[in-house]
Amino acid sequence: METLEFQSEARQLLQLMIHSVYSNKDTFLRELVSNASDALDKLRLEAFRDKDLDADTADPRITIEVDRAERTLTVRDNGIGMTRDDVVALIGTIAKSGTAEFLRALKERDGSSSDELIGQFGIGFYSTFMVADRVTLVTKHPRSAEGVRWESDGGGTYTIEPVADAQQGTAVTLRLKPADDDDHLPDYTDPARLRQIVKRYADFITWPITLAGEDGAEPEVVNSRKALWARPQSEVTEEEYAEFYRHVSHDWNKPLETISLKAEGTFEYQALLFIPSQAPLDLFMRERKRGVQLYVKRVFIMDDCEELMPEYLRFVKGVVDAQDLSLNVSREILQQDRQIQLMRRRLVKKVLATFKTMMSDRPENYAVLWREFGAVLKEGLLSDPDNRDAILAVCSFASTRDAEATTTLADYVERMRDGQEEIYYMTGDSRAAVENSPHLEALLAKGYEVLILTDPVDEMWVGAVPEFQGKRFQSVAKGEVDLGSDEDRSQAEQDFADLTSWLTETLSEQVKEVRLSSRLTTSPACVVGDSHDLTPTLEKMYRAMGQELPRVKRILELNPAHPLVEGLRAALADGRDRAELAPVAELLHGSALLAEGGDLPDPARFARVLADHLQRGL
Numbered sequence: 001m002e003t004l005e006f007q008s009e010a011r012q013l014l015q016l017m018i019h020s021v022y023s024n025k026d027t028f029l030r031e032l033v034s035n036a037s038d039a040l041d042k043l044r045l046e047a048f049r050d051k052d053l054d055a056d057t058a059d060p061r062i063t064i065e066v067d068r069a070e071r072t073l074t075v076r077d078n079g080i081g082m083t084r085d086d087v088v089a090l091i092g093t094i095a096k097s098g099t100a101e102f103l104r105a106l107k108e109r110d111g112s113s114s115d116e117l118i119g120q121f122g123i124g125f126y127s128t129f130m131v132a133d134r135v136t137l138v139t140k141h142p143r144s145a146e147g148v149r150w151e152s153d154g155g156g157t158y159t160i161e162p163v164a165d166a167q168q169g170t171a172v173t174l175r176l177k178p179a180d181d182d183d184h185l186p187d188y189t190d191p192a193r194l195r196q197i198v199k200r201y202a203d204f205i206t207w208p209i210t211l212a213g214e215d216g217a218e219p220e221v222v223n224s225r226k227a228l229w230a231r232p233q234s235e236v237t238e239e240e241y242a243e244f245y246r247h248v249s250h251d252w253n254k255p256l257e258t259i260s261l262k263a264e265g266t267f268e269y270q271a272l273l274f275i276p277s278q279a280p281l282d283l284f285m286r287e288r289k290r291g292v293q294l295y296v297k298r299v300f301i302m303d304d305c306e307e308l309m310p311e312y313l314r315f316v317k318g319v320v321d322a323q324d325l326s327l328n329v330s331r332e333i334l335q336q337d338r339q340i341q342l343m344r345r346r347l348v349k350k351v352l353a354t355f356k357t358m359m360s361d362r363p364e365n366y367a368v369l370w371r372e373f374g375a376v377l378k379e380g381l382l383s384d385p386d387n388r389d390a391i392l393a394v395c396s397f398a399s400t401r402d403a404e405a406t407t408t409l410a411d412y413v414e415r416m417r418d419g420q421e422e423i424y425y426m427t428g429d430s431r432a433a434v435e436n437s438p439h440l441e442a443l444l445a446k447g448y449e450v451l452i453l454t455d456p457v458d459e460m461w462v463g464a465v466p467e468f469q470g471k472r473f474q475s476v477a478k479g480e481v482d483l484g485s486d487e488d489r490s491q492a493e494q495d496f497a498d499l500t501s502w503l504t505e506t507l508s509e510q511v512k513e514v515r516l517s518s519r520l521t522t523s524p525a526c527v528v529g530d531s532h533d534l535t536p537t538l539e540k541m542y543r544a545m546g547q548e549l550p551r552v553k554r555i556l557e558l559n560p561a562h563p564l565v566e567g568l569r570a571a572l573a574d575g576r577d578r579a580e581l582a583p584v585a586e587l588l589h590g591s592a593l594l595a596e597g598g599d600l601p602d603p604a605r606f607a608r609v610l611a612d613h614l615q616r617g618l
């Protein structure tokens, strides 16, 4: 027998379970049954793929046994089982991405609000330690010659030893803590209670779940085993859908939205999809385990079938059951299958249509959807041009019109002022940075509304999406924004020609042009990009990804009505020493960068020039 240590994160999670304040302890049984069901799915699939596998698939089942005298509860399956290495890797460590963040977040909270976090993370097998003071797992994989016995009391270590005569599959035995009403700990040796929990949490599991009879009573199958997606929607309760969602997603929360779809005709399939109510911690990490599962004629084929859902809908969970695919479909086949492509197109349309309905009929749910997944959904504006309009239709954006409420593009267009041809937006790191940026001054003063885009992905899609309802997207920090009359403009341009050409020359290292602006009312200057230039944020993003880029020179725009700009013009006209005025030019450019929340190319130099200048003014 060997004694091994839990990995430190696993140890922390176990401690959390042992001292759990999680009020619904019944969920441990759901986790065990769910794992057993997965193990049976995997065995069937493996046996199908490998005809030589030495496994018994004749009577797949999950059995729950209790021993009231010993106060033990055993959940047994004759599924795929685990090898010794599996046990050490899967039970002794937590490979799940986001574990570290989860533990950190948990530490920052007090006990009372940890339920929700635990729910979001899902602690699987370890949840058994909420109800047991010792857990024993005996398992055998068909490819291993002998079985393994794993045991732990949830402290820092576990033991592991070979078992010569183990049966195929896995048996998890819990030595139950005494029932304790104060601790929300019911008596899990009570068959009535167990029956009720299985009915409630696992009725849809397609494998039979048998409650072994005590005192000579007949064993009984307690679940109805009906595939939920095959039942008419009207017959399924919301609670049943929610349980099924938890089974496929391993998320303990309720789904935000349930979508059911039946396609009939030449290519028949059923889909039952869910929108989670909370983004997982690993939403932005590429490696993910669970998305949409593929079944063929009720037989589980694979988890996270990427061919069915595009990357930007990676948060959608659920099941698609196709009637006309072969049971031995592989990823390679799926990628080329035209039927699968049609299916995917239809599913995406259905999901996007659901978002649209949520927007109009269930605005609170839509708000949650957007808050949790909006940034991901917007990736589709780049990656899925075919559905661009449908995605734009369900987007909402912060805007200068309201500090809290977001707006749809349709509503924005509706409110556009007479003569306004474009949808104005500004990208930036935060709402405050955008709102305080000089670029917005004149537009706001004249009553135009500007969309405030602060997600990193916004920088990318606005460059790729040409228009919405025939209105182009126009960055207020790019290209020409023309708000004044043409006559005023050409007069001013003449008046300031000497100044702009002198500044263009003096600042030629930093900017490609200096010109007059109609964007500004109170600031002296701002920096803008050409229509097709990268924005500074995008430039930074590409650099962070390791791309070599030439430095993008931008354009300095001046406010001719500002006393500083006017003063500079007059000084130049009076023939003041240009070398003496050069630091002013530099400060003007530097402060325009600071005002938009940008970075100075050489902050130390800026500070020095500023100090010199201030000193001279004393």
Ligand SMILES: Nc1ncnc2c1ncn2[C@@H]1O[C@H](COP(=O)(O)OP(=O)(O)OP(=O)(O)O)[C@@H](O)[C@H]1O
Pocket: 031, 035, 036, 039, 077, 079, 080, 081, 082, 090, 091, 121, 122, 123, 124, 125, 126, 169, 170, 250
């Ligand atoms: N009865 C079982 N038969 C075979 N393998 C199992 C069994 N129970 C657990 N496992 C293996 O151990 C792994 C870890 O299980 P655990 O319940 O902790 O997490 P999970 O099911 O992967 O995810 P989650 O914590 O989100 O539920 C499983 O993914 C599976 O590979």
